Amino acid sequence: GEDVEQSLFLSVREGDSSVINCTYTDSSSTYLYWYKQEPGAGLQLLTYIFSNMDMKQDQRLTVLLNKKDKHLSLRIADTQTGDSAIYFCAEMDTGYSTLTFGKGTMLLVSP
Amino acid sequence: NAGVTQTPKFQVLKTGQSMTLQCAQDMNHNSMYWYRQDPGMGLRLIYYSASEGTTDKGEVPNGYNVSRLNKREFSLRLESAAPSQTSVYFCASSSRFEAGGYEQYFGPGTRLTVT
Numbered sequence: 141g142e143d144v145e146q147s148l149f150l151s152v153r154e155g156d157s158s159v160i161n162c163t164y165t166d167s168s169s170t171y172l173y174w175y176k177q178e179p180g181a182g183l184q185l186l187t188y189i190f191s192n193m194d195m196k197q198d199q200r201l202t203v204l205l206n207k208k209d210k211h212l213s214l215r216i217a218d219t220q221t222g223d224s225a226i227y228f229c230a231e232m233d234t235g236y237s238t239l240t241f242g243k244g245t246m247l248l249v250s251p
Numbered sequence: 252n253a254g255v256t257q258t259p260k261f262q263v264l265k266t267g268q269s270m271t272l273q274c275a276q277d278m279n280h281n282s283m284y285w286y287r288q289d290p291g292m293g294l295r296l297i298y299y300s301a302s303e304g305t306t307d308k309g310e311v312p313n314g315y316n317v318s319r320l321n322k323r324e325f326s327l328r329l330e331s332a333a334p335s336q337t338s339v340y341f342c343a344s345s346s347r348f349e350a351g352g353y354e355q356y357f358g359p360g361t362r363l364t365v366t
Binding site for chain 2: 144148170171181182183184185188190228232237238239240241242243244
């Protein structure tokens with residue numbers, strides 16, 4: 141079955157870059173996503189990448205996809221305290237109907 | 252345009268009680284979803300509805316039922332609540348990107364405690 145793995149916790153200082161990693165098992169995944177969850181709130185889509193791409197940049201966010209190793213990463217440049225949140229990696233199934241989420245990585249940014 | 256709304260925001264139930272969690276979206280989306288979120292477990296799919304009139308089981312459907320009342324509304328029912336159902340429940344709906352993928356939009360969640 142599908143499985144998405146993430147490290148559980150990352151701590152960085154304000155102004156540093158953060159890199160959150162994710163591995164997935166479904167080689168036929170079509171889209172891969174990064175969602176952000178702030179305390180007490182629902183999930184918000186940050187960015188996504190189509191499986192035929194290997195990189196996508198969106199302002200401070202860079203997504204890298206290594207399809208051979210089934211590895212996805214999210215880099216946040218110039219991390220701010222407002223970036224402190226839980227970040228979820230997710231893959232879409234080939235039927236385009238459901239997402240499988242990782243357990244989430246808690247990012248803590250200290251001043 | 253309110254997006255995805257959920258009621259109630261908080262609920263405390265005793266074991267064996269029943270309740271229905273309500274979800275509505277005003278974005279004219281076809282697909283809707285119910286997830287539960289537990290500490291250290293991420294989000295797990297309970298049920299989903301790909302279109303009005305259809306529902307399908309997700310990863311953890313036991314103890315739940317759903318109703319897709321119309322295109323806007325998708326409710327989740329706990330017939331006999333158990334402490335293991337203490338969780339945060341999220342409803343979502345999805346639309347298609349221009350590029351062909353799907354984005355899921357999430358509601359704010361319902362925090363349910365079963366004692």
